Amino acid sequence: MPGSLNVFPSQLTRFVRCYSVAAESIPAAKKKYVPSEGTYPLGFKASGILVGVKPGNTTKPDLALISSDRPCAAAAVFTKNKFQAAPVTFSRDVLKKKGNQGIRSVLINSGCANAVTGKGGLEDASLMARAADETVGNSEDGSSTIVMSTGVIGQRLPIDKIIKNVPAAHDVLGSSHKDWLACATAICTTDTFPKLMSKTFTLPSSPGVEYRIAGMTKGAGMIHPNMATLLGVAATDAPISPTVMPTVLKQAVDRSFNSITIDGDTSTNDTVALLANGAAGGKEIRSEDSPDFAAFQEVLTDFAVDLAKLIVRDGEGATKFVTIRVTEAASEDAARKIASTIARSPLVKTALYGRDANWGRILCATGYSLISEPGHAVAEVPEIIPENTNVSFIPTDGTAELKLLVNGEPELVDESRASEILELEDLEILVRLGTGGKEATYWTCDYSHEYITINGDYRT
Amino acid sequence: MPGSLNVFPSQLTRFVRCYSVAAESIPAAKKKYVPSEGTYPLGFKASGILVGVKPGNTTKPDLALISSDRPCAAAAVFTKNKFQAAPVTFSRDVLKKKGNQGIRSVLINSGCANAVTGKGGLEDASLMARAADETVGNSEDGSSTIVMSTGVIGQRLPIDKIIKNVPAAHDVLGSSHKDWLACATAICTTDTFPKLMSKTFTLPSSPGVEYRIAGMTKGAGMIHPNMATLLGVAATDAPISPTVMPTVLKQAVDRSFNSITIDGDTSTNDTVALLANGAAGGKEIRSEDSPDFAAFQEVLTDFAVDLAKLIVRDGEGATKFVTIRVTEAASEDAARKIASTIARSPLVKTALYGRDANWGRILCATGYSLISEPGHAVAEVPEIIPENTNVSFIPTDGTAELKLLVNGEPELVDESRASEILELEDLEILVRLGTGGKEATYWTCDYSHEYITINGDYRT
Numbered sequence: 035m036p037g038s039l040n041v042f043p044s045q046l047t048r049f050v051r052c053y054s055v056a057a058e059s060i061p062a063a064k065k066k067y068v069p070s071e072g073t074y075p076l077g078f079k080a081s082g083i084l085v086g087v088k089p090g091n092t093t094k095p096d097l098a099l100i101s102s103d104r105p106c107a108a109a110a111v112f113t114k115n116k117f118q119a120a121p122v123t124f125s126r127d128v129l130k131k132k133g134n135q136g137i138r139s140v141l142i143n144s145g146c147a148n149a150v151t152g153k154g155g156l157e158d159a160s161l162m163a164r165a166a167d168e169t170v171g172n173s174e175d176g177s178s179t180i181v182m183s184t185g186v187i188g189q190r191l192p193i194d195k196i197i198k199n200v201p202a203a204h205d206v207l208g209s210s211h212k213d214w215l216a217c218a219t220a221i222c223t224t225d226t227f228p229k230l231m232s233k234t235f236t237l238p239s240s241p242g243v244e245y246r247i248a249g250m251t252k253g254a255g256m257i258h259p260n261m262a263t264l265l266g267v268a269a270t271d272a273p274i275s276p277t278v279m280p281t282v283l284k285q286a287v288d289r290s291f292n293s294i295t296i297d298g299d300t301s302t303n304d305t306v307a308l309l310a311n312g313a314a315g316g317k318e319i320r321s322e323d324s325p326d327f328a329a330f331q332e333v334l335t336d337f338a339v340d341l342a343k344l345i346v347r348d349g350e351g352a353t354k355f356v357t358i359r360v361t362e363a364a365s366e367d368a369a370r371k372i373a374s375t376i377a378r379s380p381l382v383k384t385a386l387y388g389r390d391a392n393w394g395r396i397l398c399a400t401g402y403s404l405i406s407e408p409g410h411a412v413a414e415v416p417e418i419i420p421e422n423t424n425v426s427f428i429p430t431d432g433t434a435e436l437k438l439l440v441n442g443e444p445e446l447v448d449e450s451r452a453s454e455i456l457e458l459e460d461l462e463i464l465v466r467l468g469t470g471g472k473e474a475t476y477w478t479c480d481y482s483h484e485y486i487t488i489n490g491d492y493r494t
Numbered sequence: 495m496p497g498s499l500n501v502f503p504s505q506l507t508r509f510v511r512c513y514s515v516a517a518e519s520i521p522a523a524k525k526k527y528v529p530s531e532g533t534y535p536l537g538f539k540a541s542g543i544l545v546g547v548k549p550g551n552t553t554k555p556d557l558a559l560i561s562s563d564r565p566c567a568a569a570a571v572f573t574k575n576k577f578q579a580a581p582v583t584f585s586r587d588v589l590k591k592k593g594n595q596g597i598r599s600v601l602i603n604s605g606c607a608n609a610v611t612g613k614g615g616l617e618d619a620s621l622m623a624r625a626a627d628e629t630v631g632n633s634e635d636g637s638s639t640i641v642m643s644t645g646v647i648g649q650r651l652p653i654d655k656i657i658k659n660v661p662a663a664h665d666v667l668g669s670s671h672k673d674w675l676a677c678a679t680a681i682c683t684t685d686t687f688p689k690l691m692s693k694t695f696t697l698p699s700s701p702g703v704e705y706r707i708a709g710m711t712k713g714a715g716m717i718h719p720n721m722a723t724l725l726g727v728a729a730t731d732a733p734i735s736p737t738v739m740p741t742v743l744k745q746a747v748d749r750s751f752n753s754i755t756i757d758g759d760t761s762t763n764d765t766v767a768l769l770a771n772g773a774a775g776g777k778e779i780r781s782e783d784s785p786d787f788a789a790f791q792e793v794l795t796d797f798a799v800d801l802a803k804l805i806v807r808d809g810e811g812a813t814k815f816v817t818i819r820v821t822e823a824a825s826e827d828a829a830r831k832i833a834s835t836i837a838r839s840p841l842v843k844t845a846l847y848g849r850d851a852n853w854g855r856i857l858c859a860t861g862y863s864l865i866s867e868p869g870h871a872v873a874e875v876p877e878i879i880p881e882n883t884n885v886s887f888i889p890t891d892g893t894a895e896l897k898l899l900v901n902g903e904p905e906l907v908d909e910s911r912a913s914e915i916l917e918l919e920d921l922e923i924l925v926r927l928g929t930g931g932k933e934a935t936y937w938t939c940d941y942s943h944e945y946i947t948i949n950g951d952y953r954t
Contacts (some may be wrong), residue, residue, distance in 0.1 A: 051813075052617070092560070114862065114865040114872055114873075114876040115858060115861035115862045115864070115865065116860070116861040116862075116864070116875050116880060116882075117857050117858065117860070117861035117880050117883075117902075149854075150854070150857060150880075150902070150903075150904055151904075152898070152902070152903055186854075187857070187858075188854055188899075188904035189904075235821070292914075301857060301858045301862075302861060337657075345602075351930030370555050370865070370867070380840065380941075393648070394609075394610070394646075394647030394648055397610060397647070397649075397762075398575065398577065398761045398762060400573065400576070401575035401576040401577035401762060402575045402576075404576070405574040405575065405576070407827070407830070407831070412574055414851075415576050418576040420576060420577050420610075439610070439648075442577075442610070442612070442614055443610075444610055444647075445650035479839075
């Protein structure tokens, strides 16, 4: 969680994360996830500067600006949390009013979530957007800016400080890797490393045209489907019609950002946005039935999955990256619910931390994932048949599958083999339900002492 | 969790709980929850002996027997987990075949859950019951014994050892406090203290007759609605018709054992049983509309709530006992779901551990408690209106309420006052929704480093 440090019981003072990550503070083990170069979409520029949203912050960039030299088609997926932060309400309205087009900029601050701040907070979000519009030189027919905020809940933004600095953020906009990395760094909170990716792709209708997509995200704690304290932005120079933008983004997010969990909590600010400015030319993607749409859907989904995985890599206190695959399911909903339940189970997550091949806990989580609420009649749950259920560890070093449960009967587990597999940072838990042909995949991490330390320590 | 100790990474070796509690090992702070005397129901006897279900266990009682000198009306509530342990399947069948009557004994072992053990496990459960029936001298028309098991999943019971020792358990049956305490101790796993209660009551129709009820439970980890690795037995000498037993027990369990959570996990073995032998005489409770039924419902519910609270007191690693009340709700279901979601939130539970008045996390949990699953349309959730929502800490020392959120607007929180309240072991979080007249109460504990240690360390 983002937040100021409060000093509490002594066992909590093993303090490991500072507010907003700086390049020099990236843990050695995480450096490999931070790119040293990239190819960025034409017509977009990015910057990240220090504003000092948190009074104590005098070193870490905390205001990020992404701007296009021309209007973009844009879409966003927002948190479903009933307590939606002001920037969520504001940005949703902007996209609605503008019909998913005419967007030029995304302005993001870390350090304060502008959540549960009432009417004043909404005005602040609007003032941020207007400052960006005026600076970028585009304020006709309503705002052309989407805003996002992440950080402490229930506090007003230092709005004057932010507005005053928007021109400075605009002045240092650039299209180099350094500029995009500064931008990705500025949106971080308790993240230990900035999460930035870029890649190139082509579309069937214009094989000669190279397109680029770049994206960034931030996460750490409070991540679960419906996205939580999670921000994400992707920008592409491919030409995409506003009418198909919401569909392509929603499908990508459901299979990526909505398929990861750190602690199962879901917050007030989460937003993932996609901008397309068409600067690379080529034929516009207009129909959801076109080969171009299908191709871009795949590109965007894979890209979003890779971005989302970076968040799990950086889960608060995480020592493991765990893929949970539920296959042979009667429905994708059932597979999702079971994968999600295993991914959230504190007992599964602590066992993983303890390097314990504890299939019993995996089975328990599977067994209660679809049951009815207390006080309600027992649900039949035909999606799960104990005698059909198989649970295995799939090693990520290419060695053989370790079967833990076969057709509902426990295997005699080779503990030393299990320990070998569990020593690896990456692990796949495979649950075969044997009741159908659907499947779902979740990505999660373990619960460690550090998770307790971080979250016992912080004020969100 | 019950289970054998595996040695794992060094930070996990701070080992705090041993398998099955012994009187001399009860933490000083928990001693006040263990009664030094009691009044026990007529006609019932109890015992707890050492069998060594776990080969390593040479000191802790692990076989418990409760037996009535006459047939009892009986009912039980079982886990909804799809992977139900053999004793659950067996005992459910017994109660069904016998029409909730003709039960004489409850035989419980700790150390092995007899779960995910296939047909062999079912035979073992049946052999346990037959051993008790033969020893008690009652085996006509099917079993008169309910069996329960708790401990490691996926391992067969040392059934010969158990059967061989049932006569010994029978020989030491007694009706003294010492006997009931030994029985309550024998069902413990990672519990740090035995959970035993007894009280007397009267019923409107026979004011001159004094009735007794005694009960025991075990829990520690993996506790959540639908009960988890939780066993409970209550025995009364009041005369209750078999036909009303299931109703009275279910209503009591929904407001007690199904309203507590430690880690949100739910397991394969949980069972709460009620036996009534009528040994105290008086008028039998036959109708759910009778004043006697209402009176006994209240007695049993209060009794079950007090027993359930002992489990939260002993939550693995728990340093706090937290009551979560959700009031002014549109429906009891909504109130329950919201209370349950707050009670399960790792971010809320770690904040409580950190003595952090983090209403933002409480609000977040409230805000996502009723939202739709990823990939599903946004649910309207009329049960929550941000502007109507109030969140307060209710101190348990009788001092004034501390308002954190008033009608959706954050209060300026007096941190020193908040810290005072959070230093107390007991705390109530009150969420007023302002959308109706229903309410629900949950009891939970915090997440500590010890929770991670215990559950990273154990093999369930």
